[in-house]
């Protein structure tokens with residue numbers, strides 16, 4: 001065993017040429033080959049890379065998809081989100097428990113299956129979904145569980161390796177991700193020829209390319225809406241040995257999946273946008289950070305890169321442009337929402353835990369490997385390609401003054417046709433709900449858990465940076481849904497995903513969850529709600545990064561927009577303890593085998 | 604001192620700073636105390652505790668990491684910020700297992716002292732009562748994890764000042780814990796003379812047999828509140 005581990009580590013370390021910043025790839029290779037990261041591997045990796053064990057453990061222990069203990073041969077991770085649960089994920093989970101013999105959160109006695117819940121997999125349009133080793137299965141029903149489990153068992157008996165991205169997978173029922181591009185629009189999904197945007201860019205100077213992006217008033221599609229042209233300008237102005245272009249394909253916000261669709265449908269346009277950025281910024285290297293859940297796309301994306309190399313759209317002297325060299329590497333993540341935050345993403349790219357950095361310095365000044373780095377969203381890069389193809393003025397012709405172009409919305413929940421819709425910025429929530437066929441929605445979550453819970457009174461508001469700003473997650477909820485249960489699930493999400501670096505978010509998210517549970521358990525008083533609101537304010541103001549700064553939004557936006565839902569849960573007492581006396585004494589009662597004698601009235 | 608000096612204001616006090624200084628460093632030198640916990644003057648700031656958060660030109664930033672710049676308008680000593688800081692200290696009391704009356708560090712503990720200074724009374728939150736272990740394997744040093752506030756001072760000191768990397772973080776979120784570079788502390792290269800063994804703000808890293816050398820009642824924060832040493836530097840004239 002130790003020899004095998006030694007060989008796996010040696011090969012993985014050699015593969016990355018002993019580069020410490022590639023620790024993530026080394027560890028993922030161990031996870032794939034050995035099934036987990038044994039202590040022996042940690043020791044050897046540390047030795048081979050010349051770092052301390054404590055540093056390797058720091059990184060490994062951070063990511064949800066890296067295991068330090070042996071787990072089942074097959075890891076079945078079921079998405080637990082409001083949408084998966086309303087589509088029957090609980091029953092699917094039960095069916096998997098029966099079929100595998102493993103209870104949720106445990107491994108089956110035969111060691112074959114580990115069954116657990118996980119966060120949103122980027123499949124909100126086809127829930128319930130699950131990730132089984134590297135394969136995504138979607139649109140599950142309880143009836144699918146036995147067939148899937150049988151197929152896995154059979155593959156095991158036939159000696160096939162677990163289905164992993166770099167191996168030929170076995171055929172699993174439901175192992176299909178529908179693309180679900182429901183409505184393509186005139187900008188991002190317009191028909192166009194591969195290389196046209198890049199060739200147009202190369203007829204101009206790098207500065208002029210940056211100016212075109214500025215003139216188009218392109219703003220980042222990842223959520224924050226920072227002007228892309230300005231970001232590029234700041235990056236270009238920063239002095240460094242190298243400049244880097246990073247594409248953020250971490251897409252972790254529950255309810256969004258438009259980057260998945262982009263990378264499935266028009267990965268060429270995304271890579272082309274990165275290449276154009278490379279030209280504009282004087283960068284030679286691009287990195288695409290792909291969330292671990294999308295590992296099933298890895299191969300296809302590599303193929304696209306390969307083809308672009310063959311066509312001279314990547315590599316040396318691109319399109320015959322003397323001296324313009326650019327390549328792109330894909331880095332796989334390993335299950336951490338926070339790695340979508342750009343500075344945490346950079347830390348992760350450098351083979352560390354995904355803890356955000358304090359700013360300043362901003363990545364444009366000191367990013368990947370401490371060099372000037374532009375991090376942009378997948379959709380942003382696709383827009384860049386279109387701007388270079390068709391011109392800044394054309395692009396500006398869509399959308400609003402503050403928000404030019406179109407936006408890809410990932411629509412899920414109670415709607416007849418979930419999927420991606422390309423719409424012009426400025427569309428109202430009402431118009432959108434009509435478009436997706438859910439005019440009677442009771443509430444709409446715009447921007448995912450970190451966004452806002454919008455009530456019908458606000459359906460006249462516009463989706464645009466100047467009004468309802470969103471990275472594209474739109475979750476529609478019908479009349480039968482409980483707004484506070486949704487807030488609870490979202491709050492749990494932040495508890496799971498807080499990186500833990502800073503106190504207000506690390507501790508505050510758990511305290512908010514506990515308080516919310518008390519209130520939803522009908523033990524909350526007005527005092528509890530006031531205290532929760534104050535706590536939520538502290539978490540918002542004092543947290544270090546965007547995760548903590550928005551982690552209270554499910555609570556705060558429902559308090560603002562659905563006060564009646566909160567009031568309905570309140571108890572009239574001035575104070576109620578979190579647990580009843582009976583609950584507090586339950587353990588003692590069990591141990592002693594007798595119930596406490598109630599105190600006499602007035603005693 | 605590197606570079607030119609300039610001024611900015613903190614709560615209407617004009618503070619002088621030089622290029623490269625953080626808000627906190629400049630304020631310390633000027634005798635304006637901004638509450639802080641994870642910061643240590645000899646270490647790179649890490650921004651964990653957020654106690655030093657101020658409003659900087661209207662945006663919240665941690666003073667220990669934010670570079671000072673000319674004309675900056677900083678608000679620090681406001682009722683709202685102090686209430687938020689108190690809440691953070693309360694969070695830390697709820698997160699760990701802190702029994703001050705039975706702690707060797709009582710009176711010399713920065714967490715406790717901040718609680719007093721910020722007016723913390725009864726804990727408004729239910730304790731999380733985590734299960735944490737005590738590591739007494741080292742001949743000279745105890746690691747009492749129940750009291751760790753995860754400020755990473757020891758991590759930074761060991762790596763940057765001692766050149767040893769004895770400490771590190773493990774896990775994420777509310778499961779974050781302090782890890783050591785071996786099975787237990789006794790197997791690490793830590794020595795009682797290391798900087799890492801001296802920087803803990805709470806009673807988590809303790810030198811054995813030193814606990815009660817200074818009796819209760821005569822310790823640092825028994826004499827004066829935390830921050831008083833910094834405030835004493837402030838020129839007596841009005842700011």
Ligand SMILES: Cc1cc2nc3c(=O)[nH]c(=O)nc-3n(C[C@H](O)[C@H](O)[C@H](O)COP(=O)(O)O)c2cc1C
Pocket residue numbers: 219220221222223224225226228248249250251252253337338339340341342343375376377378380545546547
């Ligand atoms: C907790 C958190 C998660 C984020 N996740 C993503 C993500 O998955 N994809 C993304 O593009 N941006 C994400 N962002 C925003 C990035 O930090 C960054 O602003 C963005 O990648 C910049 O690209 P853009 O300007 O093209 O939008 C996230 C931010 C935070 C605070």
Ligand code: SF4
Pocket residue numbers: 338355356497498499500501502503505506543544545546547548549
């Ligand atoms: S706010 Fe949360 S995610 Fe961000 S640094 Fe703090 S603990 Fe980490």
Ligand code: SF4
Pocket residue numbers: 750751752753754755756757758781802803804805807808
């Ligand atoms: S042991 Fe002390 S110095 Fe180290 S992280 Fe914990 S509280 Fe900070």
Ligand code: FES
Pocket residue numbers: 638639640641642649650651652653654655656665666667668
């Ligand atoms: S002292 Fe600034 S964040 Fe802790």
